[in-house]
Amino acid sequence: MEVTRYQSHAVSVIEINHPPVNALSSLVCQALFKEFVEASKDPSVEAIVLCGANGKFCAGADIREFKSTSLMKTISIEDINGNIESCKKPVVAAIEGVALGGGLELALSCHYRVAHIKAIVGLPEVLIGILPAAGGTQRLPRLIGIPAALDMIVRGRHVPATEAFQLGIVDQVVQTNAIDAAVHLAREIIGKPLDNRRLSTLPVQYNINIEDFFDNALKKAKIQFFGAQAPLACIEAVKASVELPFYQGLKKEQELIASLVTTGQPQAQQYAFFSERNAGKWTLPSGEGWDNVSPKIIKTTAVIGLGTMGRGIVTSLSKANISVIALEQDEKQLNQGKKAVISLLEKEAEKLNKQGKSSSFANGLGPVHFTLDFGEIRNVDLVIEAVYENMGLKKKIFQKISKILKPDAFLCTNTSGLDIDEIASVTNRPQNVIGMHFFSPANIMRLLEVVRGCYTSPITIATTMSLGKTLGKVAVLVGNCPLFVGNRMLLPYVEQAGYLLEDGCNPEDVDNALEHFGFAMGPFCMMDLAGLDVGWRSRMEKGLTGDRVPTGTPARQRQGNRYCPIADMLCELGRFGQKAGMGWYKYEKLGGRKASPDPWIRDFLEKYRNTHQIKSHVINSEEIIQRCLYVLINAGFKILEDGIATSPEDIDVIYNNGYGWPKYRGGPMYYAATTGLAKVYETLDRNYKANPDIPSMKPTFLLRKLVAVGEPPLKEWKTQLGNLNNKL
Numbered sequence: 001m002e003v004t005r006y007q008s009h010a011v012s013v014i015e016i017n018h019p020p021v022n023a024l025s026s027l028v029c030q031a032l033f034k035e036f037v038e039a040s041k042d043p044s045v046e047a048i049v050l051c052g053a054n055g056k057f058c059a060g061a062d063i064r065e066f067k068s069t070s071l072m073k074t075i076s077i078e079d080i081n082g083n084i085e086s087c088k089k090p091v092v093a094a095i096e097g098v099a100l101g102g103g104l105e106l107a108l109s110c111h112y113r114v115a116h117i118k119a120i121v122g123l124p125e126v127l128i129g130i131l132p133a134a135g136g137t138q139r140l141p142r143l144i145g146i147p148a149a150l151d152m153i154v155r156g157r158h159v160p161a162t163e164a165f166q167l168g169i170v171d172q173v174v175q176t177n178a179i180d181a182a183v184h185l186a187r188e189i190i191g192k193p194l195d196n197r198r199l200s201t202l203p204v205q206y207n208i209n210i211e212d213f214f215d216n217a218l219k220k221a222k223i224q225f226f227g228a229q230a231p232l233a234c235i236e237a238v239k240a241s242v243e244l245p246f247y248q249g250l251k252k253e254q255e256l257i258a259s260l261v262t263t264g265q266p267q268a269q270q271y272a273f274f275s276e277r278n279a280g281k282w283t284l285p286s287g288e289g290w291d292n293v294s295p296k297i298i299k300t301t302a303v304i305g306l307g308t309m310g311r312g313i314v315t316s317l318s319k320a321n322i323s324v325i326a327l328e329q330d331e332k333q334l335n336q337g338k339k340a341v342i343s344l345l346e347k348e349a350e351k352l353n354k355q356g357k358s359s360s361f362a363n364g365l366g367p368v369h370f371t372l373d374f375g376e377i378r379n380v381d382l383v384i385e386a387v388y389e390n391m392g393l394k395k396k397i398f399q400k401i402s403k404i405l406k407p408d409a410f411l412c413t414n415t416s417g418l419d420i421d422e423i424a425s426v427t428n429r430p431q432n433v434i435g436m437h438f439f440s441p442a443n444i445m446r447l448l449e450v451v452r453g454c455y456t457s458p459i460t461i462a463t464t465m466s467l468g469k470t471l472g473k474v475a476v477l478v479g480n481c482p483l484f485v486g487n488r489m490l491l492p493y494v495e496q497a498g499y500l501l502e503d504g505c506n507p508e509d510v511d512n513a514l515e516h517f518g519f520a521m522g523p524f525c526m527m528d529l530a531g532l533d534v535g536w537r538s539r540m541e542k543g544l545t546g547d548r549v550p551t552g553t554p555a556r557q558r559q560g561n562r563y564c565p566i567a568d569m570l571c572e573l574g575r576f577g578q579k580a581g582m583g584w585y586k587y588e589k590l591g592g593r594k595a596s597p598d599p600w601i602r603d604f605l606e607k608y609r610n611t612h613q614i615k616s617h618v619i620n621s622e623e624i625i626q627r628c629l630y631v632l633i634n635a636g637f638k639i640l641e642d643g644i645a646t647s648p649e650d651i652d653v654i655y656n657n658g659y660g661w662p663k664y665r666g667g668p669m670y671y672a673a674t675t676g677l678a679k680v681y682e683t684l685d686r687n688y689k690a691n692p693d694i695p696s697m698k699p700t701f702l703l704r705k706l707v708a709v710g711e712p713p714l715k716e717w718k719t720q721l722g723n724l725n726n727k728l
């Protein structure tokens with residue numbers, strides 16, 4: 001039964017029961033409508049309470065039912081809402097757990113709202129590419145005013161119960177059972193007038209210049225959510241709440257949502273939503289997986305190395321209230337690390353404070369302990385090594401700690417691309433060794449690549465995947481290969497960016513094109529931020545630059561393939577990026593963040609092209625995007641072929657959450673599917689034939705096969721590989 005109804009004296013309690021989150025599917029909507037009508041007609045019923053089963057009110061419309069062209073379900077939610085609001089008997093919403101999207105819209109149509117202290121409310125539709133189109137954009141501004149409503153709707157913010165009370169969204173917050181409290185309130189208000197409780201009948205109150213206010217909001221949103229259409233539609237819809245009578249406002253909601261659907265963005269964002277949820281459902285070829293391997297509970301941890309990554313990881317563990325011992329090799333680095341962690345935790349506490357939440361680390365370090373003594377980590381459940389990328393150093397540490405730690409402790413490395421098996425091989429428990437590749441800043445970035453080596457046991461995978469979730473990360477299981485998934489795909493992308501400079505672009509041309517596409521940052525800005533020396537060191541280790549390059553090697557060639565040495569040349573001049581005040585751009589000061597195009601670079605590139613007799617040509621944005629993205633996508637197909645990622649969806653989750661890919665484009669593999677695989681294949685093939693010295697342009701076997709079999713949907717791509725390979 002999707003909806004059940006029982007009576008407590010004169011109060012009828014209607015409960016939505018549709019696990020896991022009581023989403024409003026068409027069946028739920030039908031049942032809810034029917035039960036509500038019956039209760040409102042039943043003469044023995046004098047008030048009604050609406051609630052959700054299993055401690056959750058309702059997470060909104062059932063997204064699984066959204067079809068690309070139709071959003072009929074949302075209309076029926078507003079039908080229910082209209083019925084509830086106009087009911088002559090008082091209706092109280094009892095909000096436990098979540099009241100999100102259509103769930104909050106349902107609650108807004110009730111005459112009163114009672115929330116449990118741990119409940120959250122919100123209208124997060126914008127995050128899945130749409131707008132609250134079940135009356136939310138019209139009722140919320142009438143309840144809490146325009147600025148607060150717009151902020152919630154445009155950002156899709158989850159609002160905790162205490163803040164919801166301050167804003168006036170809920171009438172009561174209770175520490176005990178919200179349903180009991182709602183029934184109690186319902187009894188008290190029987191027979192009292194309800195006119196001013198029907199939000200659709202209230203005027204939107206404001207004392208601001210509405211035109212200016214919405215113009216500014218639009219301007220800001222166009223910058224902040226560059227390229228995304230839903231935030232703009234949300235603003236238009238809220239504006240309609242001021243300009244139009246309620247029912248016309250509802251019509252506007254429907255028009256706006258219908259026009260959003262034609263952009264393709266909602267489909268991409270909803271694909272991203274479900275891909276994220278599926279990433280947690282890892283399964284090994286053996287059949288062992290998320291649903292049959294129990295993780296070990298991790299209570300105590302240690303982090304080795306307090307550089308940028310280590311500090312972020314310590315902060316992340318501490319935020320999740322997991323005890324952590326932070327270890328460094330000398331007093332100076334320990335103190336610097338400690339200072340940095342304190343500052344990060346203070347910022348986190350401040351953020352939580354603003355959300356009305358308290359933290360265990362508000363007045364200090366919470367569960368963190370700093371030490372130089374390896375002996376102190378003896379009893380921890382799990383260690384994360386976060387020293388710099390050097391195989392020798394990592395092996396030394398793993399050898400040492402595997403002797404110290406208790407036998408069942410897990411050993412994780414935060415390497416961004418080194419061989420997990422080689423690291424595991426020096427320990428006395430390779431089955432407990434795994435990669436936990438965090439992204440910088442580790443306390444903020446949501447992505448975690450969990451890297452399985454050939455020895456890693458299912459229980460180690462289950463434990464680290466579960467720890468990732470506890471830390472609030474989107475954990476994706478990947479296989480072990482140089483650079484894993486995200487960075488491996490990034491390599492040909494960055495390489496292409498270098499070739500584009502040789503062929504006639506300036507850094508800002510490439511960055512602008514890719515930022516216009518929707519990336520948070522173009523490749524040259526990204527390199528300046530990360531530090532050009534990081535890649536330089538790695539290329540030196542690989543013998544691509546520096547003393548180990550054999551004499552007589554042409555400047556623009558390595559092992560017969562094209563090579564762009566410009567980044568190395570900048571490093572030799574100390575142009576390491578932001579920290580040096582100059583890199584691909586110039587900055588206002590050392591460590592400055594404001595990048596401006598540097599005439600020196602233009603001049604340098606011109607001389608470089610002359611020296612190497614390169615004929616430059618005008619390169620437009622489309623060519624930049626295709627050249628950079630198609631090699632990245634091609635690498636994604638190779639990763640699927642090699643069995644390093646389980647699915648194209650996992651690759652997209654990685655790019656959406658760790659590499660600034662615009663979510664409204666779904667991810668690189670989704671983008672390839674929507675662009676048309678034949679187009680991607682043909683462009684790569686043509687470019688590769690013209691540049692046989694760029695192997696990353698050679699279309700992969702899987703891409704070619706998918707085109708040959710008529711471009712099946714993304715979900716079926718892996719089946720084309722059969723059992724070719726699987727490193728997971």
Ligand SMILES: C/C=C(\C)C(=O)SCCNC(=O)CCNC(=O)[C@H](O)C(C)(C)COP(=O)(O)OP(=O)(O)OC[C@H]1O[C@@H](n2cnc3c(N)ncnc32)[C@H](O)[C@@H]1OP(=O)(O)O
Nearest residue numbers: 020021023059060061062063064074100101102133134277
């Ligand atoms: C017009 C449009 C209207 C009127 C709408 O209402 S659109 C929907 C608006 N609501 C949302 O966007 C909420 C989306 N859900 C979430 O933010 C979260 O899932 C949650 C906060 C509700 C719960 O988070 P968490 O506890 O971390 O759990 P999961 O995210 O893993 O979700 C558990 C499973 O529930 C499925 N789910 C969640 N919300 C919906 C939904 N609205 N419709 C359908 N299914 C939903 C989610 O996919 C997970 O499913 P499984 O992976 O377990 O199969």
